[in-house]
Amino acid sequence: MASHTIPIFDAEVLVKCQNNLGEGVVWDSKTQLLHWVDIFAAQLHTLNPSTGAHSVDKYPSKCLTYITPRTSQPGFIGATEGALVILPEATTPTEVTPTPKINDKRPLKVLSEPLKAELVKDETIRFNDGGVDSKGRVFIGSMGQDESAEVYPGELWRYDLDGTQTKILDQVGVSNGIGFSPDGKLMYYIDSRKDQIEIFNYDPSTGTPSDRRKFVSSPPALDDAHPTEGVYDGLCMDGVGNVWAARWRNGRVIGINPKGEIIAMIRVRGSRGATIPCFGGPNLETMYITTAASHMGGPGDQAKYPNSGDLYSIDFGPESPIRKVLGEGWKGAERHRASI
Template identity: 70%
Template sequence: MSLHNVPIFDAEVLLECQNNLGEGILWDSKTQLLHWVDIFNSQLHSYDPKEKTYSIDKYLNSKCLTYITPKLNDENFLGTFEGNLIELPKPTKPFEFIENSNSNLINKKIKINQKNYLKIISEPLNKELVLNETIRFNDGGVDPIGRVFFGSMGQNEKVPKFPGELWQIDLDGKETKILDEVGVSNGLGFSSDGKKMYYIDSRKDQIDIFDYDLLTGKPTNRRKFASSPPPLDKENPTEGVYDGLCLDGIGNIWVARWRNGRVIGFNSNGDIIAMITVKGSKGATIPCFGGPNLETMYIATASSYLGGEGDSEKYPNSGDLYSIGFGPDSPIRKVLGDNWKGAERYRAGI
């Protein structure tokens, strides 16, 4: 007997990049490139799915690069190191040809480009807590007019105290603390009309929703949007926590389930509409939509923090990049309907 009637689809490995902690994935429609970070290697990865070329930029000034977003008015990016929001130069254009996109890149001599950040934009965290590794920045998001949200986390997730914070920087550079007592600040996104903000603190294993005032940038009326999901099947119980998220063009929310090897799709009412597996990987971290028509979902994963003994053998593709088509003839499109469309993340306006 089935545990649920939610349709399940399988994403496929696109690149065997074996990231330690792949995160922050996004599509840049201006360049038609995919970008993501490998947090603890302080790397920005770029991939051109049309040309099948690849590049890696490594930032020398930080122990980690946790989040990236393209800027609205130029080719640079914003990002977060462990303790600050910084401006990064334009990512290196992918140039390493990957003949077979699913070949193992660990065995290839991919050139790593050494880079430095351009400037520090904000340093709102307690510097002592950053230096002693109590806290660091993690994920972020951008609202429809370009305000940037960037959140921190407690590095020891076993302690009861929640030392993280969620910060916002406005278009005029004004910094505002939006939340404190955050465990692990993670996925954040906005409805297309800008009236709702979705947010995940992974220590709470739920998705929250706020009313959002686009004029002032103030979220209010926080409440639970979704609880932990049902098991995938009898062999795959519900484990892990919610991680990164993205929204499509009709208001559905797609959320990675960390340490549970799947992405879960919700409609705006909070009902689960589909689940996408990343077989061979336990650490799904964050999805995004991309491709020429925004009809491909890309999913970053991690090889770190797998958990139980033998997990590395059981999940050999943890850390790889996955994709699944949402085109008109795809199986998942038959569930979502003819009017479905993808959406790109918003760009930073600061």
């Protein structure tokens, strides 16, 4: 028996896409489409959940690590291994097939290349996850590609609406989840080398985080058969201020209320680890979860985790089991869009 009373729910496989490193999942309410990336394949995946149609766009870079829709322009702001870029609209998915046609695309414009070029070239560092605040500013973080190195060479940058770029943090191990409270006055942040979620006070008028401190540490074991392993990865926020953080190499998503209390855990059975969740669907009542191949982050076992790399989902609708725990006042939230 588990040594806690935290309710546990199960996500289900939605798309057997078998990504190498599925990440960056984001819902676009304007198009009612879901997008995510497969980082080292430099691919942007697009799904129409209402039809099951799926498309894949391939970019000519070593990585495509992050995407966010734009507020008033089509396409995305995205990150390659060393650049913040503007990407065109995704190919509209029209076919329901397990092997979508791969469409070749190119970035429309390079916005920023703030990382040291020699460190990107020799693969010491690369961009990883990012986030957008309520004003549409883009935060993009980098990571050291040798995750066992004692030196943390990563950084967190902010790109403002006028094109100003500002280094917010240095000595970052693996820059991951970024999210903002519903009132915009708190910023949550994950450096996966620390295995904790941190919190900052945040000034939406200036884009400045301050008073960095620990929000939560590692969660308890899922149950006796599944101990606490791995680290926190990507996160998303819901509409009532709860944080939902994926566990790399630990097969679950953790729900945490604003007080820092764990309120739910969501398993991704058949996958070794979740990478990032988001809310989407017509009423923002579906959670989508990307995962990585079982060999990522250490020795894998594809036979034991056959759905590693697939896309999962779980219903948060009014009659769902998890909604009964969260209560009638719960609501989902879409990620902020980039105003660049």
